[in-house]
Amino acid sequence: MRIRWLATLTGTLALLLAAPSDAREPRMKVATTFTVLADMAQNVAGDAAEVVSITRPGAEIHGYEPTPRDIVRAWDADLILWNGLNLELWFAQFLDNLKDVPSVTLSDGIDPIAVAGGEYRGKPNPHAWMGLDNALIYIDNIAHALATHDPANAATYRANAESYKARLREAIGPLRDRIAALPEDRRWLVTCEGAFPYLARDFGLKELYLWPMNADQVGTPQQVRAVIDGVRQHRIPAVFCESTVNNAPARQIARETGAAYGGMLYVDSLSTRDGPVPTYLDLMRVTAETIAAGLEQGDG
Structure with a gap:
């Protein structure tokens, strides 16, 4: 090397x-x-x-x-x-x-x-x-x-x-307040990788994910089944996935539980200048807005 x-x-x-x-x-x-x-x-x-x-x-x-x-x-x-x-x-x-x-x-x-x-x-x-x-x-x-x-x-x-x-x-700040205003039982963040503990801590969210971090085995049947069970048990309205990984397991969970696939979250990388998150502020704004919109589905 x-x-x-x-x-x-x-x-x-x-x-x-x-x-x-x-x-x-x-x-x-x-x-x-x-x-x-x-x-x-x-x-x-x-x-x-x-x-x-x-x-x-x-x-x-x-x-x-x-x-x-x-x-x-x-x-x-x-x-x-x-x-x-x-x-x-x-x-x-x-x-x-x-x-x-x-x-x-x-x-x-x-x-x-x-x-x-x-x-x-x-x-x-x-x-x-x-x-x-x-x-x-x-x-x-x-x-x-x-x-x-x-x-x-x-x-x-x-x-x-x-x-x-x-x-x-x-x-x-307003997006954090928007999520905090949701009923506590809806404040769940379901993702592919467990890349959001700091955001979850700031926004008052509980976490559920397929794999904890950067694993060689991702989206295994056992991981998918565990998250399906968790989504059903807590009646979680939406699941999400990060932009840099395959979202097929998250979409499968949505199909099998009736939850919505809430969309793509951005973590490790910005997009190009003509993409959706060309700056860090955009990354945080788009990710927070996507989470808020997904969890608000069916609220009230």
């Missing part, structure tokens, strides 16, 4: 040396491990820094395998931001193949929720950015990281962070 990475790096260096010498702008360059973090960081950076995502829109982050183009995007970065909490298992080796670039873990300060089952039982669920309260911590961590490595623009980063947090509260 190490030999393959060294060969890849040699080819990458050739690409970099062939690039125009004046291609890079004089702003600080920040690389993030995936698109959600890139958008959050760009909102904090504004025009003061350049932000790129190592992975592309729509990528499945857990088992990601970096490519030579990923190395090119990150090679001249001044700072790398990553999630941590065992999400980017590929990141340590990726970072080893770059020059001496400082990195910052954005989940620092988060109160982690443990994975409830499967091979990751007891380890922290990494999807902490899906809770609004946690997102505010991420933004503060980003602002601090940018200000530390680019003190000349520290005031800009702090002001942008406060403005961005206000926009998130304004957009997501």
Whole structure:
């Protein structure tokens, strides 16, 4: 594996040396491990820094395998931001193949929720950015990281962070209140992967899912049967599935229980600019609206 990475790096260096010498702008360059973090960081950076995502829109982050183009995007970065909490298992080796670039873990300060089952039982669920309260911590961590490595623009980063947090509260707060207003017995979130414990905690939802996290065996007959039983027992009105996994098991559960298939939820990745969730704020808004609409079916 190490030999393959060294060969890849040699080819990458050739690409970099062939690039125009004046291609890079004089702003600080920040690389993030995936698109959600890139958008959050760009909102904090504004025009003061350049932000790129190592992975592309729509990528499945857990088992990601970096490519030579990923190395090119990150090679001249001044700072790398990553999630941590065992999400980017590929990141340590990726970072080893770059020059001496400082990195910052954005989940620092988060109160982690443990994975409830499967091979990751007891380890922290990494999807902490899906809770609004946690997102505010991420933004503060980003602002601090940018200000530390680019003190000349520290005031800009702090002001942008406060403005961005206000926009998130304004957009997501009413949706959280909308879900909290539902009868308690309807406040169930049924998904394919257990990627929403932080959102569920923030929104007062109970969870039911097919597999806990990033499992090799997904949507097995045993998993489907257990969720079917749970949906029937609690008379749950809707089931959902994440955008990066196969939704066939969730649709089967809906058919067999009479629940609605409530739609697609977004977690690990943004869409392209012309897609439904080109920003993190869109991701949170669309996901919360989809959940609220699904659970309101038949209410009253």
